[in-house]
Amino acid sequence: xxxxLVLGIExxxxxxxxxxxxxxxxxxxxxxxxxxxxxxxxGGVVPKLAQEAHEAAIDGCVEAALAAAGVAPGQLxxxxxxxxxGLSLCLRVGVLKARxxxxxxxxxxxxxxxxxxxxxxxxxxxxRFAAVAAAQEAAAGPAAVAAAAAAAAEPAAAAAAAEPAxAEPAAAAAxPHVEFPFLCLxxxxxxxxxxxxxxxxxxxxxxxxxxxxxxxxxxKVARLLGLDLMPSGGAALEAFAARGDxxxxxxxxxxxxxxxxxxxxxxxxxxxxLQIEERCPEPxxxxxxxxxxxxxxxxxxxxQHLEERCRRAVQWAxxxxxxxxxxxxxxxxxxxxxxxxxxTAVAAEGGLELVCPPPRLCTDNGVMVAWAGxxxxxxxxxxxxxxxxxxxxxx
Ligand code: KG4
Ligand code: ZN
Numbered sequence: 001x002x003x004x005l006v007l008g009i010e011x012x013x014x015x016x017x018x019x020x021x022x023x024x025x026x027x028x029x030x031x032x033x034x035x036x037x038x039x040x041x042x043g044g045v046v047p048k049l050a051q052e053a054h055e056a057a058i059d060g061c062v063e064a065a066l067a068a069a070g071v072a073p074g075q076l077x078x079x080x081x082x083x084x085x086g087l088s089l090c091l092r093v094g095v096l097k098a099r100x101x102x103x104x105x106x107x108x109x110x111x112x113x114x115x116x117x118x119x120x121x122x123x124x125x126x127x128r129f130a131a132v133a134a135a136q137e138a139a140a141g142p143a144a145v146a147a148a149a150a151a152a153a154e155p156a157a158a159a160a161a162a163e164p165a166x167a168e169p170a171a172a173a174a175x176p177h178v179e180f181p182f183l184c185l186x187x188x189x190x191x192x193x194x195x196x197x198x199x200x201x202x203x204x205x206x207x208x209x210x211x212x213x214x215x216x217x218x219x220k221v222a223r224l225l226g227l228d229l230m231p232s233g234g235a236a237l238e239a240f241a242a243r244g245d246x247x248x249x250x251x252x253x254x255x256x257x258x259x260x261x262x263x264x265x266x267x268x269x270x271x272x273x274l275q276i277e278e279r280c281p282e283p284x285x286x287x288x289x290x291x292x293x294x295x296x297x298x299x300x301x302x303x304q305h306l307e308e309r310c311r312r313a314v315q316w317a318x319x320x321x322x323x324x325x326x327x328x329x330x331x332x333x334x335x336x337x338x339x340x341x342x343x344t345a346v347a348a349e350g351g352l353e354l355v356c357p358p359p360r361l362c363t364d365n366g367v368m369v370a371w372a373g374x375x376x377x378x379x380x381x382x383x384x385x386x387x388x389x390x391x392x393x394x395x
Contacts, residue, residue: 003023017031031366066365112372121330
């Protein structure tokens with residue numbers, strides 16, 4: 001029997017993710033249905049279509065995760081679900097399913113903040129990351145990912161028991177490796193946050209974006225460059241930028257004159273748009289090199305902005321919180337290898353270790369929600385199971 005099994009559900013944007021995770025952070029089963037293909041054709045996430053795709057996928061995803069884990073719903077300790085921030089039409093699908101499961105099997109419900117889940121998944125433990133990454137790679141090669149997207153109606157289950165079921169090695173069971181407090185950079189499609197994470201639900205915000213999030217800027221530039229937005233605009237741009245000259249096009253790093261930990265990407269986005277309008281208004285084979293140069297230059301400058309803000313935060317932490325040992329970088333854009341390598345250097349300069357979850361745990365997924373649920377459950381931060389009937393008279 002498993003003590004402390006949490007099923008987590010994520011449906012805040014365009015991925016339906018479900019996972020079953022143990023209290024010690026073993027991923028027993030996972031399933032992910034991505035809708036990238038549905039939205040790529042429209043150039044962005046269409047909430048109504050996303051809601052329909054979540055509705056079509058959710059039951060199958062839950063079943064697939066439970067089946068991969070070899071667990072019946074009655075064996076769960078709790079159900080965790082993302083309650084926001086995100087698209088309300090989409091969030092509703094996950095919350096409804098979680099409430100159904102909680103009611104049917106008399107389970108506590110754990111409401112999870114999407115960005116907290118992105119941050120806490122780093123505490124799943126570095127020792128586990130390799131195993132998760134390997135299992136996911138095996139379960140979801142490029143073909144599986146494409147099939148998953150094409151069949152959003154069908155729960156595209158990249159279901160995998162991420163670790164062998166045998167007894168855990170003592171080191172892996174020793175618990176989370178990233179201790180509080182830690183510095184955290186969250187970079188996704190909707191958020192750009194620098195935080196000092198002091199504990200569950202205890203965050204000091206050091207900086208945020210004054211306009212766009214970095215993922216949003218990546219998506220916008222990918223669209224302007226006429227890229228195929230698969231599996232996401234950001235991932236497509238990263239791949240395309242590899243062919244370009246990162247100094248090929250002059251662009252300025254945002255907010256140089258304003259020392260803070262805040263971010264701004266609107267100006268850079270506009271500068272890139274003007275470059276594209278001037279040099280390659282229509283994507284053609286002839287202007288492919290110019291476009292790749294623009295992609296690479298955008299990425300270099302956008303990430304340089306991240307580096308400068310993180311350097312400042314690391315310096316601040318060194319002086320005021322010398323117990324901080326890690327810089328965690330998470331959220332969809334943290335799947336980017338260039339981002340990871342540049343920020344590894346920034347962390348090291350300041351005497352910190354960079355912790356960046358494997359790509360599949362950076363972009364939206366059910367594992368991070370289940371794990372955030374485990375962390376909250378351990379503090380008793382959950383709603384009791386819903387009452388099935390009114391208490392009898394005299395009770
Ligand atoms: O965390 P996430 O999956 O969803 C939100 O909470 O927003 O982040 C999605 C964002 C998208 O903007 C996507 O383009 C970006 O993360 N992204 C990337 C990469 N993979 C995903 N951006 C840059 N490079 C990548 N490899
Ligand atoms: Zn996210």
